[in-house]
Amino acid sequence: MSFTSENILPEGTAYNKLINLIALLGYTKQRNEFKNQGMLASYFWYEYKNYRSYVGVELDIYKKDGNILVYTRTRSGRSYWDLEHQNKTIKYIKDYFKGSFSTDEGKNRYFIIDKKVPTELEAGLFIARWVYKNALIKPKIYLDSRNLKGDISRVEHTGISFIDDLNPRFFSNNLLIPYLVATWEEYLKKSFIVILKYTDNRDKLFKEARFSVNNLRDISAGNTSIEEALVEKFSFQRPRIVAENFKKVDEKLDIFTVLNKPILNRKVSLFDSIEEIVELRNTFVHEGGMDLSINDKKLKVIIKDFEVAVDRIYDRFGAYYNFEPSRDF
Known part of the structure; x- marks a missing residue:
């Protein structure tokens, strides 16, 4: 599902003036190698500051029967501010150039925007979760489409270690472990940065931080934010350390409890499960050691463990910061 609009400009409308208005609205021109008939240009708007955009606003300009047509589109995952800017774009073009417009709501009717404006903290935590889902x-x-051939690519173990050690399927499965840990770590870092930006306890952490000269140069040059520089001084792989890190931001923010519960009917908690996966990652990365027990079924369980852990943490953020976690990815 998407939200689309069309502005029909009067004949004789100055194209350059339209381009100037679009630039003032913050759009940047996009390279379009697949231009449709009559297309003049494509633009895109995205608000990078303060987590305001989820998908941005697409804008295309066409010419048909002597009229310039302006189309805008936001995808279903749009944020409150994406849709607000889409309405603003439609209105400014209509007010400045006259003509008419239509949206999915009808002719000369703007999109209906949600009454509730999300906080920037809520938006930032949602984006972090969304990025993780996409990762x-x-x-x-990869698991569904890889095509491993040969008798040695057995689905299950033979029980003979030197044969299983050469099985490309088990090697392939072990290769995915560092990626899964990296995406888990990145989700937690992004969430930590969001909370750090909007917490009252940030000054204490900044005072304790020992920024290097390179850190200070990057911050001064605008290449990184002070929150991004600080987060690199923490580890976000092992669940116990992760829980301790978030308590440094807010003593009452407890994610240990939600991870210390089992998943489904298993006796092992997510806390211990992910701790074990991190150990597997370290052994593989630093020593080249493989876990020959990781067949396809177990790998899918590992992926599911990370997904459930991230969802539990995200839900905990929602409960603590008083917002409804969104699954509109």
């Missing part, structure tokens, strides 16, 4: 698409597609 898991790759390994899932």
